[in-house]
Amino acid sequence: MKKSLITSILVSFLMVTLIQYGFAKKPAIKIFNGKDLSGWYTFLKNKGKNNDPNKVFTVQNGLIRVSGQDFGCITSDKEYANYQLEIDYKWGEKTCPPRVKNARDSGVLLHSNGEDGGFSGTWMHSIECQLIEGGTGDFIVVGNNSADFSITSTVGPDLEDSSYVYRPKGKPVTITGDRVNWFARDPQWKDVIGFRGAKDVEKPHGAWNKLKVIALGDKITVYLNGTLVNYTYDVHPQKGKIQIQSEGAEIFFKKVEITQL
DSSP states (O other), rough: OOOOHHHHHHHHHHHHHHHHHHTOOOOEESSSOOSSSSTTEEEEETTTOOOTTTTTEEEETEEEEEEEEEEEEESSSOOOOOOEEEEEEEEEEEEOOTTTOOOOOOEEEEEEETTTTBBTTOOOOOOOOEEETTTOOEEEEEESSTTEEEEEEEOOOOOBBBEEEEOOTSSEEEEESSSOTTTTOOOOOOOOOTTOTTOOOOTTTSOOOEEEEEETTTTTEEETTTEEEEEEEEEEOOEEEEEEEEEEEEEEEEEEEEEEE
């Protein structure tokens, strides 16, 4: 790698370290209040905005419950840039067609811009931090095949299941679609319910997980249960709304907090 790129990455990790230890942060803001979905709106494929007849998104016992029955999301009313997002989540029991027997799937879509449903009639264009059994922390560009939605990551020399894999000392690649998997995603990953890889950081089904996303300037760093699992830079765009997906699996969210950096 060129010296300028190495320097940029080192500076980025220094900033992230300072943030991890409480420097350069303001007080956290609860963007889920534990009572209702104030500050968010729903959008479901083929149903549109704030039309949720099947109650895919509800608040129960202080938790956001996503049933997974219809594909769509809750979307923050506000846009955010330069922040730390902390989310506590756990998978439920229910799965829904067409993913009844597939790996439990959801995601947190960052820097969301454009029209609701602009991607596949379901989500805003964005940069996704995927939540899926065996693959939480993967980056997916939910883009429009232009540089308007793109990321650059250092990746290993070989594709795994046709996808790039994050390697801190790898070769830089820029993508405007597709994905960069987290560093230890099992090469034998299968899209089957309950999948667990040999080196999974996500806790076993039913346990609470802590996801931390640091979006700082043109960089995004993802931690899962305290482990840095993925990192990308030269991210476009660098601000936007936050979406939380419904994608066929029941999932619960306990804490959704954002800290401006």
